[in-house]
Amino acid sequence: MNHLPLIIKREYLTKVKNKSFIIMTFLSPLIFMSLIAVVAYLTQLNKNKIRVVSILDESGLVSNVFKNSENTSYNILEGMSLDDAKALVQESEGYGLLYVNAISEEKLTSENLTFYSEESPSLTLISNLEGKIQSELTLQNRIKEGIDIDKLKATKVNIEINQESFEGEKTSKVDSVVKLIFGGAAGYLLFMFIIIYGNMIMRSVIEEKTSRIIEVIISSVKPVQLMLGKIIGTSLAGITQFVIWVILGGVLMTVASLILGIDMSEMQTPQQQIMEQAMENPEVNVQLQNSITAFYNLPLANLVVAFLLFFIGGYLLYSSLYAAIGAAVDNETDTQQFMLPIIMPLVLAVYIGIFTVIEDPHGTVSTVFSFIPLTSPVVMLMRIPFGVPIWQQVLSLLILVGSFMFTVWFAAKIYRVGILMYGKKPSYKELIKWIKY
Amino acid sequence: MNNLLEVNNVSKYFGDFKALNDVSISIPRGSIFGLLGPNGAGKTTLIRVINQITMPDSGSVILDGEPLSQKHIMDIGYLPEERGLYKSMKVGEQAIYLAQLKGLSKAEAKKRLKYWFERLEIGDWWDKKIQELSKGMAQKIQFVVTVLHEPKLLIFDEPFSGFDPINANLIKDEILRLRENGATVIFSTHRMESVEELCDDIALIHKSNKILDGNLVDVKRQYKINTYEVGIRAKNQMLLEQELSEKFNVSKANFKTLEDELKLNIKLQQNGKPNDLLSYLTQKGEVSHFVELIPSVNDIFIQAVNNN
Structure with a gap:
């Protein structure tokens, strides 16, 4: 006699009719979704908060590269001492102060740059600042050396190696990720x-x-x-x-x-933000x-x-x-x-x-x-x-x-x-x- | 075929441990068969072999003239000593499920359950969960489930444990009624008084061996002690007692009498006749009490176990 279907039926029904099983089945997605909703909500809150970053640029080389964005606004300070600037930022409860040292040999290096803040600053913000300064300085250097910027851009080459298996199946790096x-x-x-x-x-x-x-x-x-x-x-x-x-x-x-x-x-x-920035790139x-x-x-x-x-x-x-x-x-x-x-x-x-x-x-x-x-x-x-x-x-x-x-x-x-x-x-x-x- | 079940030379080892050693028993059709033995003797293993839960290492089991096989599952109803039902399942649902496992159709199971539930006056438990019932109530359900498919062979392991006297009696009557309807019953228990009361045949298992079996009356005859309980009135009881103890094997007896009299258990020689004893006693005084002592199952059990 084959009782297997009967046993399967009983096991299935007792599991499915079990109260804690039913509760778990319906509550889990609810809990999961509300967690996501809370995270989403908090992220939005975060997004709406505008960070005020003050810049004290004694070198005068980079102060004009900072453009206000959706959640960061830059406050360019001029003609005050570092201590005064610190005090001002602290008083106004600004997010932080980027201090650029006066330079002697016309060469701005990492040693000349300091970020002061109450708490340790967000990584994305810092790398954002670094990127801005870096590209500005690179540009200035190139101009100084007499390099034609447009030509330089035009000579840039983008390469992507096509991958193909011996059977002729085409693949790519993106393929691998998928x-x-x-x-x-x-x-x-x-x-x-x-x-x-x-x-x-x-x-x-x-x-x-x-x-x-x-x-x-x-x-x-x-x-x-x-x-x-x-x-x-x-x-x-x-x-x-x-x-x-x-x-x-x-x-x-x-x-x-x-x-x-x-x-x-x-x-x-943050990752998605970076991705989005990258999206603007047609490649x-x-x-x-x-x-x-x-x-x-x-x-x-x-x-x-x-x-x-x-x-x-x-x-x-x-x-x-x-x-x-x-x-x-x-x-x-x-x-x-x-x-x-x-x-x-x-x-x-x-x-x-x-x-x-x-x-x-x-x-x-x-x-x-x-x-x-x-x-x-x-x-x-x-x-x-x-x-x-x-x-x-x-x-x-x-x-x-x-x-x-x-x-x-x-x-x-x-x-x-x-x-x-x-x-x-x-x-x-x-x-x-x-x-x- | 006179025997419903025959167990032939069954042995079972668990590793080095010998649980059953060459055990053979025959269970007559329509009888109530007492399977006795101390704890750990191998009774449960034997029952599991009959139920095909455990496979024997050697020997065979014949049910109704055929070697035991898968199709005999519906011919056997088994109430194990360790009882239990699914706690969170409803009584009716559960009973139907268990009956279906024994091969009944759903409709048939429902019909028979209705009958039994009415009979035992437990109809309103149908939609309750087992965990809401008392232990005794759950036992009743389990009893019904065991007998529902009307098997030829019923195996009860300590069927009365967990029941109050009223319900134990109810179950006892049901077992007797089932036997009248043609079922054969194997009955495993420690409670000797219920063995005396119910069993036609017994087998005694001790340390994995069967040490005794047969018809209960035959077994008792075999363990006859040739001893008579005697009450006698005499002028000088002290003197009579002394005289008797010189002639026979005598010990003090204890039973209720109206007068003060000499109460003794007198054991006869191997070929001594009770009539001779009686006529001897009547010469000595007035005999008010003369009864042959029949060994109880309890005595036989203890004696057989100790002798081994």
């Missing part, structure tokens, strides 16, 4: 999914043990069936939650931006278009299929281990010693993905770890956007499926014995013994 984002998102999603819902499976096994219903259940059902039912049921509940999160997040995002009048997409961070605009084409250049079909297969395989592999841990212990506090060997390869996989795959997606480390079953789902998902030969994907998947079947067998053994063991905190040695029972 690929990275795709692979990273896929790998990270799997990582989060395993941790959240793996734990949920473990808890539900422990719950069955502590409520002592387990013996009744397995007098009707094979332990493997119960375990698989639990894993699949919980995963379906997890997918439901995820989908609701995505939908609700989208709706809330729209509602929030309508009500609060905050345009989320225009939320500005970058081309790059943006490149990134759109890069998206279409991705091996999309391969990506989607591989994502589904590796996601399912990796998730099932880990969740069967979680189920085995749940069966081996009596309560959640005892799970710690067994959690480490699960979390370790998972974290390792993410680190390898972030540090090694970016640097060298087809290097030895990336390739090897994309075959080792505990790390392969994450690492391979991150590698695939960079184009992995089909035979490697298939091989990795076969290894994954093989080890998944092995872990299910292994977990089922531990599960079968563990669920009937009470009161003892098992050691690894004992777990090995259980397999022989």
